[in-house]
Amino acid sequence: MSLALELRPKRLDEIIGQKDLVDVFKKFIAMQKLPHSLFFGVAGCGKTTFARAVAKDFGLDFYEFDGGNFKLEELRKIIDQYKNSLYKPLIFIDEIHRLNKTQQEMLLIPMENYRCIIIGASTENPYFVLCSGIRSRSMLFEFKTLKAKDLEILLTRAQEKLDFEMDDDAKDFLIKSADARSMLNLLEFALVLDPKNITLNNLKKLRNGVNSEGVSQKDTHYILASAMIKSLRGSDVDAALYYLARLIDAGESADFLARRLVIFASEDIGNADPNALNLATSTLIAVKNIGYPEARIILSQCVVYLASTLKSNSSYKAINKALDFVKNNEALDIPNYLNNNHPERKNYLYPHDFGGWVEQKYLSRNLKFYESKGIGEEKKLLENLDKLKKK
Numbered sequence: 001m002s003l004a005l006e007l008r009p010k011r012l013d014e015i016i017g018q019k020d021l022v023d024v025f026k027k028f029i030a031m032q033k034l035p036h037s038l039f040f041g042v043a044g045c046g047k048t049t050f051a052r053a054v055a056k057d058f059g060l061d062f063y064e065f066d067g068g069n070f071k072l073e074e075l076r077k078i079i080d081q082y083k084n085s086l087y088k089p090l091i092f093i094d095e096i097h098r099l100n101k102t103q104q105e106m107l108l109i110p111m112e113n114y115r116c117i118i119i120g121a122s123t124e125n126p127y128f129v130l131c132s133g134i135r136s137r138s139m140l141f142e143f144k145t146l147k148a149k150d151l152e153i154l155l156t157r158a159q160e161k162l163d164f165e166m167d168d169d170a171k172d173f174l175i176k177s178a179d180a181r182s183m184l185n186l187l188e189f190a191l192v193l194d195p196k197n198i199t200l201n202n203l204k205k206l207r208n209g210v211n212s213e214g215v216s217q218k219d220t221h222y223i224l225a226s227a228m229i230k231s232l233r234g235s236d237v238d239a240a241l242y243y244l245a246r247l248i249d250a251g252e253s254a255d256f257l258a259r260r261l262v263i264f265a266s267e268d269i270g271n272a273d274p275n276a277l278n279l280a281t282s283t284l285i286a287v288k289n290i291g292y293p294e295a296r297i298i299l300s301q302c303v304v305y306l307a308s309t310l311k312s313n314s315s316y317k318a319i320n321k322a323l324d325f326v327k328n329n330e331a332l333d334i335p336n337y338l339n340n341n342h343p344e345r346k347n348y349l350y351p352h353d354f355g356g357w358v359e360q361k362y363l364s365r366n367l368k369f370y371e372s373k374g375i376g377e378e379k380k381l382l383e384n385l386d387k388l389k390k391k
Contacts, residue, residue, distance in 0.1 A: 003188040004181045007158055009046075012053045016180070017150040018046060021141055025050075029058050036111050038096070038130070039121045041143030043251065044179025047121040050143070051092045060090040060117065067098035067120075072106055079115050089116050096120030097129035104131045111137045124256055125222070151175045151183055158187060166198040173203050224250070225260055228303075233268050237307040244303050254287035254295035261302050272312035272376035279305055310376040318370040325367065333364045357388040 009015050012022050012029075028034050034054070039047040048064075055062035063078055075091065082089055093099070099107075111118055111134070118138070120126075126135055152175060159166065166174075177183040186207055193202045228243035247257060258280070265280035283302040287295040336344035349358045372382050 004184040036118045036138040044181045045143040055090040065093045067095035093120045097122040169200040240307045258284035267316045270315040271378040272310040312373040321369040
């Protein structure tokens with residue numbers, strides 16, 4: 001058994017860090033009421049360990065699945081074993097974001113009926129990668145990166161258990177190894193080199209440098225991604241490439257990065273340069289099929305283009321205004337001639353019969369949501385509208 005598994009906490013009281021979440025789940029357990037949950041956060045912050053501890057403290061049978069190799073039939077067999085019982089199994093799905101749309105939808109009925117308790121874990125934000133049905137049936141809990149003081153506690157536990165010596169430089173190097181799993185793995189093989197004394201020299205033989213996403217830094221998965229997007233929005237090519245490199249070096253998945261670029265291409269560039277969305281979408285398809293290390297080149301090409309091209313958030317602002325109006329006002333009556341089920345549909349003016357455009361009201365009151373920036377291809381769209389109406 002690896003050192004990381006050997007020192008894995010078994011109960012919530014043994015969990016290091018995540019104090020607020022520990023308190024919340026202790027209350028759930030005390031009330032014997034456990035919700036479907038989605039755990040998200042960077043790798044190595046203890047999501048799987050936490051789920052196991054919850055099952056142990058609640059007294060539930062624990063079944064673990066990998067989202068990348070998930071088989072629905074296996075889940076059905078497990079649920080069927082409990083169909084005549086008040087007892088429910090806890091189903092843990094690691095990397096739940098890897099489930100396809102059909103697999104996600106097949107979870108909805110057992111979740112709705114509470115035939116089991118589902119806990120999913122992901123390194124990605126559930127709002128971006130999971131269907132609304134799963135999100136609406138679950139509580140979402142963000143796991144924070146373990147701090148240096150948390151890892152120091154874990155390191156002390158390991159030292160007490162294994163009885164070895166370690167100087168301050170070696171200790172600091174281990175703590176900056178980024179996460180609990182990475183730190184313990186490094187420690188385990190350093191003990192192979194010398195079972196009684198951990199030295200900085202031996203640690204560096206096993207790992208040339210500390211992980212760039214060391215826990216002593218405040219930058220996280222989400223902050224780096226946000227910094228990259230803001231650099232793209234500010235048209236700073238080199239800054240965007242720097243944050244892209246940081247994310248790649250930290251082990252961020254290529255498809256996560258590509259999805260952020262697709263969103264950016266529509267939200268911040270839009271119709272000022274419609275080719276941006278085409279390129280970003282092609283990037284998403286390409287990196288899914290190619291993967292690292294070559295995916296870095298495709299991502300770089302896309303980032304350079306998105307940072308360099310014209311920007312417009314007109315479409316983004318327009319839909320937000322429209323949604324705000326819809327949510328805060330009564331629904332407008334649809335003109336009868338636009339309704340195919342109304343006798344007045346015969347009064348509908350078919351634009352193609354009038355050369356492509358004819359004056360006609362499509363809303364029962366005048367509304368204005370879209371304000372063009374008047375740049376790039378967006379300017380041409382305005383000119384097209386003007387030509388149509390003049391014609």
